[in-house]
Amino acid sequence: MDIIQITLFLWYMTAVASEAPLGKPNCSSQCGSVTQIPYPFGIEAGCYLDDWFQIICDNSASPSKAFLNITGLEVLEISVEGTLKVASPITFSNCSNKPVGRQTPNLEGSPFLFSRKNKFTSMSCGGIALMTLHGSTIGGCLSICDYYSTSVLQTKSCSGMNCCQTTLPYCLSSFNTSFGAELNADSQKACKYAFLVDNDWFTSNSTNISAIGEMDYVPVVLEWYVVNYTKFDIYGTNNWRDDNSTDCSSSQCFCSKGYHGNPYLLHGCKDINECEDPEHPNRCGSGICINYPGKFFCQLPDRRSSRVNLAIIVPSSVLGLLFLMIGSWWSHKGIKKRKNIKRKEKFFKQNGGLVLEQQLSSGELNVEKVKLFNCKELEKATDHFNADRIIGQGGQGTVYKGMLVDGRIVAVKKSKIVEGGEVGQFINEIVILSQISHRNVVKLLGCCLETEVPLLVYEFILNGTLFEYIHHKNEDFPLTWEMRLRISIEVAGALSYLHSAAAFPIFHRDVKSSNILLDEKYRAKVADFGTSRSVSIDQTHLTTLVRGTFGYLDPEYFQSSQLTEKSDVYSFGVVLAELLTGQKPVSFMRPQESRSLATYFLISMEENSLFDILDAQVMKDGENDQIVAVANLAKACLNLNGRKRPTMKEVAVELERIQLSVKASGVQQNFAEVEYDQSQITDRWYIASPSSTGSCMDSGTSCSLDVQPPMSF
Structure with missing residues (x-):
């Protein structure tokens, strides 16, 4: 018994004394004269329990002043005791x-x-x-x-x-x-x-x-008080305390007797070492003070055998302590490893790993093109998904710039959707992109499904999106007519490949200028296949839940829910209209009947006022016959009757022909002029949607649609 007690004594005496932390790790704990900001209070995001406990630190004052976020009251002092x-x-x-x-x-x-x-x-x-x-x-x-x-x-x-x-x-x-x-x-x-x-x-x-x-x-x-919060809400786990260091009522927590610190933090209450209390230096008199969790014990020495025992006890205690530390370390390491394995298995299933395995076993996925990345490798590549590495955000996720260990620069897409069947969009994108090999389609390098949210790894495309170059013009690098024509040819060629040359016909389903990337040589790369669908060769259409982006969405698809290759043709027609006019696909700055660019463009064509709406750069660089030819092609793509639209292969061929006819005196169109009834050129299908709001139309932000279409108009 004496050996055990002396061993515990040596263990606690060799431990380094430290102040119990009051705030969450990596969180500011001071603002001006307020020297302690304990959790659930905090300054930065993630450092406080909710908005009531957020502290606003006004650094413009001298010295800095702390204020409660919602009430606006100046804080003079905070105590963890409530x-x-x-x-x-x-x-x-x-x-x-x-x-x-x-x-x-x-x-x-x-x-x-x-x-x-x-x-x-x-x-x-x-x-x-x-x-x-x-x-x-x-x-x-x-x-x-x-x-x-x-x-x-x-x-x-x-x-x-x-x-x-x-x-x-x-x-x-x-x-x-x-x-x-x-x-x-x-x-x-x-x-x-x-x-x-x-x-x-x-x-x-x-x-x-x-x-x-x-x-x-x-x-x-x-x-x-921590009002209406359970222990699970505060600590994020049901098993947040495995000792008696904390006492909690329904709304307040306190460190138990013999402990001090912050009871609102996981393991925030630390043992008080009564044996090292400077206010009681001789707590045990001539005896030995032994500290235990929450209490202490005074060991009275046996003077007759103390010298003999000490020679045996000290080496034995040190040796026992060494074995105890080694055993604890290996045990902790093994437990942590098992937890990580179970955690990764849980995330793999949650992120659609079973669906991916099914695709692999069915032979639909080209395994040679898809690498399964390690989560640690991607965390290191993105500096732990640092906000400074964000290069894009959308409805499906956030894209980070990263560098792999071999020096390659990549784009890592981190899903925002982590529950339900929605995560299947990421698995769908893997399956779709594994079947594609085209110079104008963004290349998928691999994926990682063992993290909390699924990750996709793509080749890094340097120069952003076509949308940015059209609508946020750069005087130092204008988007010339030659570039616009070349980009439209490259995109048309990629879509033509998807529709007719891939292993299975693929409908992109969300063709828009913000999904067209430009590489270091300003070549087009079609991206974002999360909502795309592949069909068997003998299928002409799919009946699906309507998805797409306002301004680009095929009205025929919106009304019938039948997705065809001509739906992509319509969306591409809107992109052509963007390239010609430099205007956004939907804008409330235009009259009500022309808020949709497609409608605005078609009305201008019908009224022979095309050159009144063209972009200044197009007017400056382009030949009139080329401009008219592309405009007529866009008009054909925007036909409300999908059957009368050209195929993407025909569109690609026509664009290449227009490019070759730079000095031609006239242009013969391969597509008949489409007659439009003025009553047909309307936004009725668009206006009917309850989700169309001005806030996302005029800003240029993509407003994705995921609704059942109306039965009639």
Whole structure:
């Protein structure tokens, strides 16, 4: 027994003493004079429990000042034991150079209450100060004039003469201050003021409490509670405590006796080493103090055998301690490894890994083109998904720039969707891209499904999206007519390949300028195949849930839910109209009947006013016959009747022919001019959607559609 106790003693005596942390790791714990900001309070995102406990640190002040986010109250001090000291305004009446009507802050609905450490105080001569709540009086006090004093400002104590105090009712979160009838006529015109104040501060300021009248704010103590939160909500796990270091009620937690620290943090309560307490250096007298978790024990020495035993105990204890440390380390490492394996298996299933395995076994996936990346490799490549590495964000996920260990620059797409069947879009993208080998389609390098959200790894495309070059013009690098024509040819060729030359016909389903990337030589790369669909060779269409982007969505597909290759043709026609006009696919800056670029473009063609809407760069660089030829091709692609639209192969051939006819005197069109009934050129299919809002139309942000189409128009 003696050996075990001495071993424990040596273990605790060799441990390095450290202060128990009060804030979450990697979170700021100070703002100006507020030197401790304990969790659940915090400054940065992820460092506080919810918005009520967010601290705003105003660094523009000198020194910096801390404020509660929602209430706006200035914070003076925070205690992990459930109290908070803030600056509260003084209510003045008939006082020169002082604001009128200020009240004590209203804390109803918040996790804060006024502490009974405060007292309601009134400074007046012969007046009544009242506390009211919802029209009812809940407290107040009456002060009597001190006729031996020339004014109330000479008051030095609050004993009822020129000053009165009263205690607060329990659980008070709001009240209003008012002044009742005065005892004499002179008091009616005198300056008077009332306030709620920390009584400890008030009494320590008693050398001249009348000086408070020169202040605007006084300190008030609040009690804070973790209202309606369970332990699971706070710590994110049901098994957050495996010892007796913390005691929790329904709304407050405390470190148990013998512990100190922050009970709201996981393992935040640390053992107090009573044996090293400087206030009790001889706690055990001549005995040996042995520290245990939450307590200590005094071992009285056996003087007759202590010298003999010490020679045996010390080496044995050191050896035992060494084996204990090694065993604990290996055990911890093994447990951590098993947990990581189970965690990865869970994420693999959650992220659609079973669906991917099914595709692999069926032979649909080209395994040689897809690499399964390790999560640690991608974390290192993206600097742990640092926000500074973000190069794009969309409806399906966020794209980060990364560098692999072999030096390759890649784009890593991190899904935003981590539950339900939606994650199947990422598996679908893997399957689709594994079947594609085309110079104008972005290349998929691999994926990782063992993380919390699925990750896809692509080749890095340097120069952003076509949308940016069309709608955010760069004077140093204008998008010339030659570039526009070449890019349209490359995109048309890629779509033609998808429709007719891939292993299975593939409908992209979301063709738009923001899904067309430009590489280092400004060659087009079609991207984002999350909603694409492959079909068997003998299929002409798919009946699906309608998905796409407003302004690009085929109205025939929207109405019938039947997805065909001609749906991509329509979307490509909108891209051609963008390249010609430089205008956004949907904009509320245009008249109501022309908010859709497709409609606006077709009306202009019908009214022979094409050259009135063309982009200035197109007018500057392009030949009129080429422009007209491309415009007529876009018009054919935008035909409301899908059967009358050309195929993407025909579109690609026609664009190449237009490119070769730079010096031709005239252009013979391969497509008949499409006659449009003016009543057909309308936005009725678009306007009918309840999701169409101006906020995302004019900004250029893609507004994706995922709804059942209306049965009629």
